[in-house]
Amino acid sequence: MKKRGLSVKHVEEIKELLLANKQKIESVLERINGEYESLSEMDLNDEADFAAASRDYVTDVNIQKQQMAELAAINRALAKIASGAYDGLCEMCDSEITLARLRVKPHAVYCIDCRTYMDNKK
Ligand SMILES: [Zn+2]
Incomplete structure (x- = not known):
């Protein structure tokens, strides 16, 4: 019987994709944290400056x-991969x-049907 789910190679x-994404996200978070620091150091006397800065802040949050x-x-x-429990099943x-979906979104835990179903339920 063929084992269900992803092959070891996949x-x-x-x-690899997960690790690359993780690195990307960590650098984004680092950048945002850096901006928070510079925001609190900034002299925001001007109301317009402040409005612009808080708008950026909300986006960042x-x-x-x-x-x-x-x-x-x-x-x-x-x-899950480390413990050997990862199988790529919904x-x-x-x-x-x-695999096409996992290549776009490697951390996906639901198949596209279930994802669509849940999105529509909201
Ligand atoms: Zn599913």
Whole structure:
């Protein structure tokens, strides 16, 4: 019987992608943190300056939230790979997540059908 899920070779490929994404996200988060520091050091006497700065801040906070959620998902996938439990199967319906999808979003835990279903439910 053929084992379901990703082959060892493909798991390796997904792992590489996860690690690359992780690095990318960490550098984005670092940049945002750096901006926070410079923001508090800035002299924002001008109301317009302040409005612009807080607008950027809100955008950054949203990016940061989204990136941190993605980082958590990536770490979860990496931990699963490390423990040998990673199979690339959907956590909802247990069908295989296509390799094409994993290449775009290596930390995906749901197949496209389940993802679409959940997005529509919101
Ligand atoms: Zn599914």
